[in-house]
Amino acid sequence: MLLTILNVIFCISFIGFAYVNLNDGDSWLWVPIYLVAAGLCGLAAIHFYYPLGYLIAISFYLIYAVRLFFSKDGVLDWIKVYGRPSLVESMQATKPYIEKAREFFGLLIISAALGINYFTTLI
Numbered sequence: 001m002l003l004t005i006l007n008v009i010f011c012i013s014f015i016g017f018a019y020v021n022l023n024d025g026d027s028w029l030w031v032p033i034y035l036v037a038a039g040l041c042g043l044a045a046i047h048f049y050y051p052l053g054y055l056i057a058i059s060f061y062l063i064y065a066v067r068l069f070f071s072k073d074g075v076l077d078w079i080k081v082y083g084r085p086s087l088v089e090s091m092q093a094t095k096p097y098i099e100k101a102r103e104f105f106g107l108l109i110i111s112a113a114l115g116i117n118y119f120t121t122l123i
Helices: 002-020 027-045 051-070 075-080 096-122
Strands: none
Touching (some): 002 096, 027 051, 027 096, 051 075, 051 096, 075 096
């Protein structure tokens, strides 16, 4: 029951995240990222599980997260060079390191949600 509730929450959240990314310049990338996660969580909420789908999506998301972490003005620069300024100060991310850090943490959230589903299919 708890897993179903979590998946409904994740599904709705990821659909909302996809919606707010529609006006971004890179919406071609982020809308599908969030919609794939929303779809997999939505299916899990109605007890359809796709372990291979979770692994493929998690692999893509984590590889992309590593890329964002080490890229120029990425998460590592956000920490070391810029001193970790607030990610929620303004919703308009005018600085590339803020945008990349937000994207990085979004990918980790998606990966965690799908990871929960994957590991529950093993039990």
